[in-house]
Amino acid sequence: MTWQTIWELDSTECYGMREWKGPEVYGPGEGGDWIKVPVPQWASTVKLKFVFDAVDNVMNDYLGWLIDDVKIAIAEPEPLSIGPDRLPEGIGGQSYTATLVAKGGAPPYSWRVLSKPDWLDPQGCLTGPRLTLSGTAPEVDETTTYQVCVSVQDSRGNTVDRCYDIIVEASYGVIFQDDFDEEDKGWLPSGLWHRTDGSNWPQVSVKPEPPYASPDFCYYYGKDETLDYDTGSANSGELSSPQIEVSEYQNCELLIGWKYWRQVESYDGEYDKTWVEISWLDSNRDPIFSQTIWYEDSRDPSEEEWILVEQTQDIGGEPIVVPEGATYLQISFHFSTVDGYANDYVGWLIDDVKVLAVICPPPPPEGPQITTTCSDLDQLPEDPNYEAQVGVYYEVTLEVTGGTPPYTWSWDEGDTIPGLTLDPQTGTLSGTPTQAGTYNCTFKVTDANGLYDTLSCTIRVKEGEYICEIFEEDFSDAQAWEASGLWHITNAGCAGQCEQIVEDYAYFGQDETCNYATGGRVQGYLTSPQITIPDGVQNIYVCFDQFRYVEYGYGYGYDETFVEISWDGINWWTIWYEDSGDPSPECDSWVIGPIFVESDTLWIRFGFDSVDGLYNNYPGWAIDNVSVINAACQPPAPPVPPASLSAVGPKAGPREPxxxxxxxxxxxxxxxxxxxxxxxxxxxxxxxxxxxxxxxxxxxxxxxxxxxxxxxxxxxxxxxxxxxxxxxxxxxxxxxxxxxxxxxxxx
Missing domain, CATH: 2.60.40.4070 (Immunoglobulin-like)
Known part of the structure; x- marks a missing residue:
């Protein structure tokens, strides 16, 4: 015997209720205190039971539940209507089937076809709740729309007419199609996914009745014997398509379509997740990247009817385009209950999966051609009088047309220019020249098919000042620095035997105790004066020496040490970070970069935050020899830290739990x-x-x-x-x- 829940309340909805109250209306229509329940066609009797479950044995000293005036009456039928809302699409030259369903009114029903295309005919008798139309869609050169109109009448003489558009796609754009009605094409189901025709399903009031989106079979996430996905615990599964060949559709925009029927838990949370993901694979069948193209969960209403989905974008709005290097496409339908509760719903059914090429770019011309001229290299477009100069940043992007991307750029023959590099992917010639002279250069571009073109030019670099050292500070006279918290300039010797920290240095700590234990949380910044970046400097390195000895070994997130930079003195960007999760003590030198120059002014600041007031009896952080250098120069190699290190450490003692x-x-x-x-x-x-x-x-x-x-x-x-x-x-x-x-x- 199958029971259907038609009304329920629990302690979160009726706590403290002491009154006679009728139930809310269930289902469509009006009824006051009535609960309207559809009667299945197979039902001949009905039973009604009232269930009370205390759930636990706590706080059960209340009156309880009283029931009176129970009635069962015949409700007015729903208005006569024809479904579904739209018919499936067809593909030129292939068989087509659509099923119309009469609902409401007073059965039995009779059908009439008012108008139709010549290639479509009704099948079987024109009586009963369903009308099936089938035929072979004609070959078309482009997407074409046909119309069919039908009429249904019930036993009381009520009549409803409805017209539908049938869209037929051109067959040349079809990459893949599967309605699951014929042999298996290599789908890989896991979890509760399986192919079914619904013949073994139990008779329940809400279920997807055959025929499905297409006549016979579909894939179903659920159990045929109970028509739900309740396994007693959380469960999940994946239905993966065969690997679909797409190598002939490089850069084409695709449409991925399917039909689904879905009934899951309704709850304001991320449960009973259903989503569709596509994966792009290379010629070795290794993944390139994936995209999620559709998602619904328990927060989205269950449709409980067949829905057609046609996606040309992923959930982030990016178009579905066959990427360069992709040979195969794989489609995956995912279902996850997340938890083991409220899993007694029908689940998710999938049918009529298709992949169409919607827009494909025209074929590229044969062979690449460099469109940049030698005058473009000797005179930058934004300044016709410009000449390459030592110490001044230079950048030109070589342009190419034709051929087959991706392109690869290289120096072919002749000279290279000291200080300039050629990006092999973008063709950008950039950098800061370091040596004057006249250079005879040949640039080569090669496309994906091995075709190439070259450009030979003479580039002149004139003399100029070349700046490497932009800023340097050893804290022997650092009055322009701003300090807060425990930051100060000292030579107290709290850096132990760290050879990088000598004479005067910046220190976050207390000279008298060589630690930062103040009884509470401590934090502060050491901020540099404004640093001027010379014209032509494109990238920089920030360098400093440090002795760092803080809490270590008890997790991350405490005793934070970090370096930040700002181009306007207001907004700060973290370029280096360590905390209690990083090894300590350490005595070393850091070269951070290259960092792209965004302005002609720069500030650097060193920050320390103990986060809490515990375990702060370590020496702290010492900084020395801060510098900013032009990244076009050879950056300094970090010194090798000492083999052994000794410093003033914390006194041993129990930690407070x-x-x-x-x-x-x-x-x-x-x-x-x-x-x-x-x-x-x-x-x-x-x-x-x-x-x-x-x-x-x-x-x-x-x-x-x-x-x-x-x-x-x-x-x-x-x-x-x-x-x-x-x-x-x-x-x-x-x-x-x-x-x-x-x-x-x-x-």
């Missing part, structure tokens, strides 16, 4: 994790009590973490509310406890 429950409060999930931070625990024990002091759960686990699924001592989920917990951890021979903490559950 922190006890946590994450998440707290517990929302939308059934799990939280108890944990302790700051100590190495051998064992963790947790006890949970309700507000009356009654023990509702206890557990233990090795280490410092214990996962709890918010169940009570007998395995039932606890009701929403506030609870008390105590954490005890074993450290060595001692036990440390958290004291009484609070935990809220609001699911």
């Amino acid at each position: 922190t006890f946590l429950a994450v998440p707290n409060p517990v929302r939308d999930v059934h799990t939280t994790t108890f944990m302790v931070r700051g100590v190495e625990a051998e064992l963790i024990r947790v006890e949970v009590y309700d507000l009356s002091g009654r023990l509702v759960w206890q557990g233990e686990a090795p280490g410092s973490r214990l996962v709890w699924h918010t169940e009570d001592l007998v395995g039932n989920y606890l009701a929403n509310g506030v609870y008390l917990y105590v954490i005890r951890v074993k450290v060595g021979d001692s036990w440390i406890h958290s004291g009484i903490q609070k935990l809220a559950i609001y699911r």
Whole structure:
């Protein structure tokens, strides 16, 4: 016997209700306190049952539920109508089938075809709830629209007419098509995906009735025997197409279409996810990249009818284009319940998958041709009087037409110009010349087919000033620097034996104790004066020496050290970062870059943030020999750090533990994790009590973490509310406890 839920309430909807109340209207139409339920065609009797489930044994001292005045009556039928909303598309020269369905009114039904194209005819009797039209779509040179009009009449004489457009695509644009009705073409199902004709489905009130989008078979994520996807736990699966050959459609825009029928949980959250993904593969069948082209989940209403989808863009709005180097396309239909709850819905059905080439670019001309002239190289387009000069940035992009991309640029014969590089992908000749002279250069471009063209030119580079060192600071006289927090200039010797830090240096710490322990969180910035970037400098390196000794080995996110730059003194960009998760101590030199120059002014600042007030009895951070150099010069090689390092370290002592429950409060999930931070625990024990002091759960686990699924001592989920917990951890021979903490559950 199959039961259908037609009404329900729980404690989140009717808490404290003490009144007689009629139910909400169920289904279409009006009815006041009536619940309108469609009667399946196969049904001859009906049973009604009222179900009460307390779920748990907590807070059950309420009156309960009373039922009276139960009635079952015949409702007025729905208006007579014809579905679906639109008919499937056809492909020229291939068989075509469409099924119309009469709904509402008073069966039985009779059909008439009012008008149709010559190639389409009705099949079988013109009586019953369905009318099937079939034929062979004509060959067309371009997309063509035909029209069919039908009429249906019920037993009471009610009549409805409806006309449909049938779109027929040109067959030459069809790359792939499969309606699953013939032999298997190599689809790969996993999870609950399988091919079915629905012949073994149970009789339930809501289901996709055969015929489907096409006459016989479809792929279904669910179980035929129960017509749902409930396995007792979270489940997922993937239906992957065969690898579709697309090598002849390079740079073509594609349309990927399919039809689906979908009924899943309705909930304001990301559950019962359904999405479609395409993957591009190279000639070795290795993935190039993937795109998600369609997505719905429990937040989207279930359509419960066959829907045609035709996608030419992914969910980010990018067109579906066959990329360079792609040989195969694979389509994947994904279903994931996310959790094991509310999985007693029909699921997802897929049919009539197709891939069409919509727009293809014209074939490129044979062989590439360089369109840049020698005068373009000797005189930049934005300044006809410009000449290449030592120390002044130079950039020209060589242009090419024709051939087959991608192109590859190279120096072919003759001279190269010191300081200039030729980008092999873009053909950009750029850099800062370092040597004057006259250079006879030959540039070569080669296309994907091996065809090439060359350009030979004479380029003159005149004398000029070449600046390498833009800024340098050893903190012997650093009055223009701005310091906050513990930053200051010193020679106190807190950098230990770090050979990079000598004489005066910038230091975040306290000279008298050689640490940054102030009893609380400490932070501050050391900001340079304004640095002027000379004309022609395109890229820079930022260099500095450091001695860094902070907390290490207890996770990331504490004792943050970072370097930032700004081109306007307002907006800052982080170019270097380390924290308590990075090895310490360290004594080394850093060369950061190349960094593209965005302005003629630059500021550098060094930041330190302990994040909290714990474990701050380390030496801190010392900075010396800050410099900015032109990246066109050879950058300095970082010095090798000393083989051994000694410095003033923290005094040994126990760490103060922190006890946590994450998440707290517990929302939308059934799990939280108890944990302790700051100590190495051998064992963790947790006890949970309700507000009356009654023990509702206890557990233990090795280490410092214990996962709890918010169940009570007998395995039932606890009701929403506030609870008390105590954490005890074993450290060595001692036990440390958290004291009484609070935990809220609001699911």
